[in-house]
Amino acid sequence: MSIIDDYIKKNEGRFLDELFELIRIPSISSQTEHKPDMRRAAEYWKKTLDTAGADKTEIFETEGNPIVYGEKSINPALPTVLVYAHYDVMPVDPVELWNSAPFEPEVRDGKIYARGADDDKGQGFMHAKAFESMVATNTLPCNVKFMIEGEEEIGSGSLKTWCAKNKELLKSDIILVSDTSMVARDVPSVTTGLRGLSYIEVEVTGPSRDLHSGIFGGAVANPINILCRMIASLHDENRRVTVKGFYDDVEEVSNEDRRELAKAPFSVENYKQSLNINSVWGEIGYTTPERTGIRPTLDINGIWGGYTGEGAKTVIPSKAYAKISMRLVPNQDSAKIAELFKAHFESLAPDCVTVAVTPHHGGQAYVSPSDSAGYRAAHRALTETFGTSPVPVRSGGSIPVIATFEQELGVKSVLLGFGLESDAIHSPNENYPLSNFYAGIKTIPLFYRYFTEEYTQ
Amino acid sequence: MSIIDDYIKKNEGRFLDELFELIRIPSISSQTEHKPDMRRAAEYWKKTLDTAGADKTEIFETEGNPIVYGEKSINPALPTVLVYAHYDVMPVDPVELWNSAPFEPEVRDGKIYARGADDDKGQGFMHAKAFESMVATNTLPCNVKFMIEGEEEIGSGSLKTWCAKNKELLKSDIILVSDTSMVARDVPSVTTGLRGLSYIEVEVTGPSRDLHSGIFGGAVANPINILCRMIASLHDENRRVTVKGFYDDVEEVSNEDRRELAKAPFSVENYKQSLNINSVWGEIGYTTPERTGIRPTLDINGIWGGYTGEGAKTVIPSKAYAKISMRLVPNQDSAKIAELFKAHFESLAPDCVTVAVTPHHGGQAYVSPSDSAGYRAAHRALTETFGTSPVPVRSGGSIPVIATFEQELGVKSVLLGFGLESDAIHSPNENYPLSNFYAGIKTIPLFYRYFTEEYTQ
Numbered sequence: 050m051s052i053i054d055d056y057i058k059k060n061e062g063r064f065l066d067e068l069f070e071l072i073r074i075p076s077i078s079s080q081t082e083h084k085p086d087m088r089r090a091a092e093y094w095k096k097t098l099d100t101a102g103a104d105k106t107e108i109f110e111t112e113g114n115p116i117v118y119g120e121k122s123i124n125p126a127l128p129t130v131l132v133y134a135h136y137d138v139m140p141v142d143p144v145e146l147w148n149s150a151p152f153e154p155e156v157r158d159g160k161i162y163a164r165g166a167d168d169d170k171g172q173g174f175m176h177a178k179a180f181e182s183m184v185a186t187n188t189l190p191c192n193v194k195f196m197i198e199g200e201e202e203i204g205s206g207s208l209k210t211w212c213a214k215n216k217e218l219l220k221s222d223i224i225l226v227s228d229t230s231m232v233a234r235d236v237p238s239v240t241t242g243l244r245g246l247s248y249i250e251v252e253v254t255g256p257s258r259d260l261h262s263g264i265f266g267g268a269v270a271n272p273i274n275i276l277c278r279m280i281a282s283l284h285d286e287n288r289r290v291t292v293k294g295f296y297d298d299v300e301e302v303s304n305e306d307r308r309e310l311a312k313a314p315f316s317v318e319n320y321k322q323s324l325n326i327n328s329v330w331g332e333i334g335y336t337t338p339e340r341t342g343i344r345p346t347l348d349i350n351g352i353w354g355g356y357t358g359e360g361a362k363t364v365i366p367s368k369a370y371a372k373i374s375m376r377l378v379p380n381q382d383s384a385k386i387a388e389l390f391k392a393h394f395e396s397l398a399p400d401c402v403t404v405a406v407t408p409h410h411g412g413q414a415y416v417s418p419s420d421s422a423g424y425r426a427a428h429r430a431l432t433e434t435f436g437t438s439p440v441p442v443r444s445g446g447s448i449p450v451i452a453t454f455e456q457e458l459g460v461k462s463v464l465l466g467f468g469l470e471s472d473a474i475h476s477p478n479e480n481y482p483l484s485n486f487y488a489g490i491k492t493i494p495l496f497y498r499y500f501t502e503e504y505t506q
Numbered sequence: 507m508s509i510i511d512d513y514i515k516k517n518e519g520r521f522l523d524e525l526f527e528l529i530r531i532p533s534i535s536s537q538t539e540h541k542p543d544m545r546r547a548a549e550y551w552k553k554t555l556d557t558a559g560a561d562k563t564e565i566f567e568t569e570g571n572p573i574v575y576g577e578k579s580i581n582p583a584l585p586t587v588l589v590y591a592h593y594d595v596m597p598v599d600p601v602e603l604w605n606s607a608p609f610e611p612e613v614r615d616g617k618i619y620a621r622g623a624d625d626d627k628g629q630g631f632m633h634a635k636a637f638e639s640m641v642a643t644n645t646l647p648c649n650v651k652f653m654i655e656g657e658e659e660i661g662s663g664s665l666k667t668w669c670a671k672n673k674e675l676l677k678s679d680i681i682l683v684s685d686t687s688m689v690a691r692d693v694p695s696v697t698t699g700l701r702g703l704s705y706i707e708v709e710v711t712g713p714s715r716d717l718h719s720g721i722f723g724g725a726v727a728n729p730i731n732i733l734c735r736m737i738a739s740l741h742d743e744n745r746r747v748t749v750k751g752f753y754d755d756v757e758e759v760s761n762e763d764r765r766e767l768a769k770a771p772f773s774v775e776n777y778k779q780s781l782n783i784n785s786v787w788g789e790i791g792y793t794t795p796e797r798t799g800i801r802p803t804l805d806i807n808g809i810w811g812g813y814t815g816e817g818a819k820t821v822i823p824s825k826a827y828a829k830i831s832m833r834l835v836p837n838q839d840s841a842k843i844a845e846l847f848k849a850h851f852e853s854l855a856p857d858c859v860t861v862a863v864t865p866h867h868g869g870q871a872y873v874s875p876s877d878s879a880g881y882r883a884a885h886r887a888l889t890e891t892f893g894t895s896p897v898p899v900r901s902g903g904s905i906p907v908i909a910t911f912e913q914e915l916g917v918k919s920v921l922l923g924f925g926l927e928s929d930a931i932h933s934p935n936e937n938y939p940l941s942n943f944y945a946g947i948k949t950i951p952l953f954y955r956y957f958t959e960e961y962t963q
Contacts, residue, residue: 079817140819143716203817230721244720248818257782259600259933263701263903264687266833267803268794270787273828274737274806281738284731325714330727330858337725346724349731350821351812356829360536360660361705361866362597363831363904364807364932371730372813374820376723401787409818446720447820475821476716 052186053494057178061487065161067097068174068486069154071136072163078114078137078203087114087199090136094197095119097177102184103195109215111207114199118218121184122192128504129192130497131221131460132180133450134173134228135201138165139475146477160480167481168474172227172467173197175486179493188494190501194221198450201228204248204410205450212457223423223500224454227489229466232313232442237431239424240464242342242443243451245377245414247387248350251394252405253279253369260365270401272369273354279397279404280371283347287333290347290375292393298380302343310342313440323471341445347375372409376445383411383449412449415462422503423463430495431465434488465496509643510951514635518944522618524554525631525943526611528593529620535571535594535660544571544656547593551654552576554634559641560652566672568664571656575675578641579649585961586649587954588678588917589637590907591630591685592658595622596932603934617937624938625931629684629924630654632943636950645951647958651678655907658685661705661867662907669914680880680957681911684946686923689770689899691939694888696881697921699799699900700908702834702871704844705807708851709862710736710826717822727858729826730811736854736861737828740804744790747804747832749850755837759800767799770897780928798902804832829866833902840868840906869906872919879960880920887952888922891945922953 057064076090077083091108098106098119106119114137122129141151141164149155154163161171176195183189196219198208212219229240255272256265285291302310315338317329331340340346354369356362375386387408398404418424419441431439444464451462467489473479514521533547534540548565555563555576563576571594579586598608598621606612611620618628633652640646653676655665669676686697712729713722742748759767772795774786788797797803811826813819832843844865855861875881876898888896901921908919924946930936 079819080815140813140815140817142813142815146716202819246720246820248820250818255783258930258935259603260781261903261932262805262807262831263703263833264798264901264927264931265781266798266805266831266902267801268786268788268797268902269781269783270785271805273809274741277734277737277806277809278741280731280734284735324717324722324726326712326726326858327860328727328856328858329725330856331725340725341721341723344724348719348723348728348822349734349812350719350819351814351823352730352734352826353810353814355806355808356597356599357808357810357827358537358597358599360597361707361829361831362536362659362807362932363703363705365805366808369809370814372818374719374723374818376720399785399787401783401785444721445723445725446718470721473715474721475718475819478715 053182053188054491056182056186057487057490064178068171071170071174072154072165073152075152076137076199077140078200079140087137091115091117091199094136098195101177101181109211111211113207116208116211117195117197119195120193121189123189124192127191128222128501129194129220130500131194131196131219131224132176133196133224133226134176135169135198136173137199137202138168138170139202143477148478156483159484160482162478162480164479166479167468167472168479169201169228171481171486172489175227175489176493179490182490183494183497190498194219201450204412206410208450209453212453216458219458221460222504224460224462225496226448226451226462226464227466228448229444229446229464230468230470231466232440234469236314237435237437237439238442239427239439240444240466241417241419241441243415244445244447245381245383245412246374246447246449247377247383247390247411248374248409249387249390250407250409251371251373254367254403255401256365256367259367262363262365265365269365270399271365272402273366275399275402276354276369276371279394280349282397289332290345292390294389295345295386298382299345299378300380307339310338310443313338313442342443343378345375345377345381347373350374376447377414379414379416381414383413387411412447413452415451417461417464421461422500423461426496426500426503427463427465429499430492433495434492510639510645511948513639513643514944514947521635521947525628528627528631529611529622530609532609533594533656534597535657536597544594548572548574548656551593555652558634558638566668568668570664573665573668574654575652577651578646580646581649584648585679585958586651586677587957588651588653588676588681589633590653590681590683591633592626592655593630594656594659595625595627596659600934605935613940616941617939619935619937621936623936624925624929625936626658626685628938628943629946632684632946633950636947639947640951640954647955651676658905658907661869663867665907666910669910673915676915678917679961681917681919682953683905683908683919683921684923685905686901686903686921687925687927688923689897691926693771694892694894694896695899696884696896697901697923698874698876698898700872701902701904702838702840702869703831703904703906704834704840704847704868705831705866706844706847707864707866708828708830711824711860712858713822713824716824719820719822722822726822727856728822729859730823732856732859733811733826733828736851737806739854746789747802749847751846752802752843755839756802756835757837764796767795767900770795770899799900800835802832802834802838804830807831833904834871836871836873838871840870844868869904870909872908874918874921878918879957880918883953883957883960884920884922886956887949890952891949
């Protein structure tokens with residue numbers, strides 16, 4: 050493949066400049082003020098695919114953000130790889146914790162620092178540049194399609210509908226996604242499982258207006274106190290989630306499978322050190338990788354109420370709020386869990402307050418087979434790039450649309466991620482090592498080649 | 507006193523205009539950006555006292571906000587009333603809940619709507635205008651001094667020091683304060699008790715940076731979950747505060763005194779209706795007026811952490827925060843309670859987080875005697891204005907500096923408040939009925955007269 054490697058080497062500066070242009074578009078899907086940026090990001094992706102050599106590109110309108118489609122067909126007898134990526138990113142606050150402007154990418158110590166540097170502009174863009182490199186060197190071994198969406202961080206609502214309507218267009222043999230992490234810097238991995246998600250917002254209302262906490266304190270239920278009490282009761286003394294029925298559908302992983310998963314390198318000491326914590330925390334009876342890999346969880350992602358400014362204000366607020374998400378494992382149904390949560394949370398509310406529970410979005414968990422052509426091709430490609438065999442890992446994260454692809458299109462996905470846990474995705478100072486960006490661009494053509502080989506055997 | 511009433515009647519429009527000028531100065535003491543407004547408010551008060559006829563006025567510099575002093579001495583053989591008020595106000599957020607601009611006073615339905623309309627610009631200004639009315643009609647019956655501070659809402663730190671240094675200047679026979687409420691619209695009252703306060707901010711730190719809640723969720727302690735659990739544990743099943751030692755110094759009020767306090771008119775149905783709540787809440791075994799009048803309490807005044815913007819963000823934040831205040835009853839020491847809280851809260855923290863506990867400010871509770879010249883004078887003055895006898899009440903609120911006055915100056919205070927509970931002080935749409943503003947201006951000269959009579963008997 051040295052002809053491709055040469056091409057990549059010669060163009061690596063331009064690849065980076067072009068990625069930076071994409072990153073500079075602040076395409077935060079959860080904030081309506083960024084609506085125009087969503088379109089700009091979609092148009093930039095279309096232009097990128099056109100330039101790279103796609104035969105047919107199109108921006109599909111949806112009820113939400115546009116979807117970019119592109120394809121290059123070389124031979125209907127050869128397999129088709131369908132690439133999925135997303136151009137939307139997470140919000141950037143707390144912005145004061147960033148060391149450089151989130152949408153002004155900067156390279157420091159060999160890493161790109163910016164919102165989206167990894168998730169998923171950096172990782173997604175590798176596919177555009179790998180595709181360009183294969184077309185330019187006339188080494189594309191199979192057919193390829195792209196679908197790039199702008200709602201991954203808010204639940205992929207439009208893409209789900211769009212997939213259901215465009216099954217013929219999206220016909221393919223494997224879906225290829227780079228939106229996950231490697232298990233360690235020198236240990237490549239293929240993600241074989243993803244957790245599902247239910248994301249919910251709750252509002253607790255006490256008195257109809259904010260009250261003076263002296264005059265009323267002690268005699269009127271304070272919605273913050275009540276919310277904290279309700280949240281505290283969502284875990285028991287074994288740190289298990291107390292939502293009624295929450296574990297009913299959880300598949301218990303066999304001891305054999307647990308032993309297999311325990312083979313991935315993991316050091317609890319390094320883990321604690323990298324997060325600067327004295328001890329880990331989680332469901333009693335499971336290891337740290339198991340707690341994120343095979344067990345469901347419930348976290349408060351945000352809480353607010355009352356006075357949060359400088360100094361003191363003696364107030365009992367009328368309302369308190371929280372954003373709560375649950376990560377789910379295979380067999381747990383996202384919508385069912387959201388309903389169980391709603392019923393449980395409402396039942397917790399004492400008579401002195403009212404609660405409103407609003408589901409935001411969700412997605413099913415996913416397990417990907419390791420005895421498939423896709424997995425084997427990924428394994429060979431990663432082994433060639435990194436000089437060492439990749440390990441299968443269960444990620445704690447969620448890409449809800451992956452389960453939808455299987456359901457709607459009947460196609461499995463290969464999760465070929467090049468991120469690192471230290472990339473701080475969703476956090477201030479998100480970053481992505483340049484070496485991983487270029488390793489990805491090199492590995493993807495290898496995947497295409499080995500998948501075509503597996504397929505045509 | 508009809509000569510004074512005539513003067514008030516003729517000038518009532520101007521009195522209101524002048525109050526509005528004071529209200530328009532956004533003198534929020536807890537926010538440093540309003541530092542220049544504190545001085546403007548102090549200067550406006552000085553000008554008001556000069557114009558009203560004070561012989562000697564001065565702005566005293568402090569380490570914090572300036573203190574306005576003024577006096578008029580007519581005869582050293584007569585008693586001296588020392589008037590206390592404050593020109594600082596609470597923050598205005600959530601500003602979106604105001605129906606008119608907080609610092610642009612508006613009269614609607616016979617009420618002044620603005621931040622400070624009641625607390626304490628409206629109530630404080632009554633004293634300036636009552637003084638002016640007595641001087642203008644040559645009916646001032648005794649000596650008078652004013653001390654107007656700008657840090658009441660943040661703990662009166664500078665005034666405490668200043669009082670200790672100016673004992674001679676502040677020599678007086680009674681301190682007169684209008685910064686409390688009447689028990690009901692047609693029921694005047696004299697406040698005979700105030701709760702003390704300890705105000706504390708807590709910070710819980712988990713991992714050293716915000717984390718992706720999928721990748722880390724379930725394996726790392728989430729500081730919001732932990733904070734909620736710690737807060738929930740601060741009350742037991744009887745809704746008593748669990749801070750170790752919290753009740754040690756609380757004086758149990760005798761059944762006889764409880765029967766006496768129960769005589770103040772109170773309807774739990776009206777109370778619930780006015781707050782739009784289904785049920786009241788509080789320490790088991792006490793009535794609603796007792797819960798605010800004679801029992802200490804603990805409230806969360808603010809909480810924040812994680813993502814609080816629009817939509818969803820799947821984050822485990824590094825930090826979560828809360829502002830927590832405790833209202834105290836006589837014998838509980840504010841500083842001791844702050845220490846007990848700090849020790850208790852720190853002891854609650856599991857090993858997987860660190861906590862920082864920072865006391866903001868505090869003040870002691872206060873009880874004022876009802877068998878004194880000051881109380882009797884207030885009783886007579888209110889009876890004359892309202893045509894009905896006032897009732898003694900224990901307020902749930904705090905004016906920490908009142909206990910300091912007794913300690914430093916050896917002088918008791920009379921709490922002659924004209925506010926209503928519906929005035930929404932510290933809340934959006936703070937208001938003050940015009941009728942109460944003018945009733946106060948009429949009542950204050952009566953107090954001076956009857957206090958002088960009591961004193962010279």
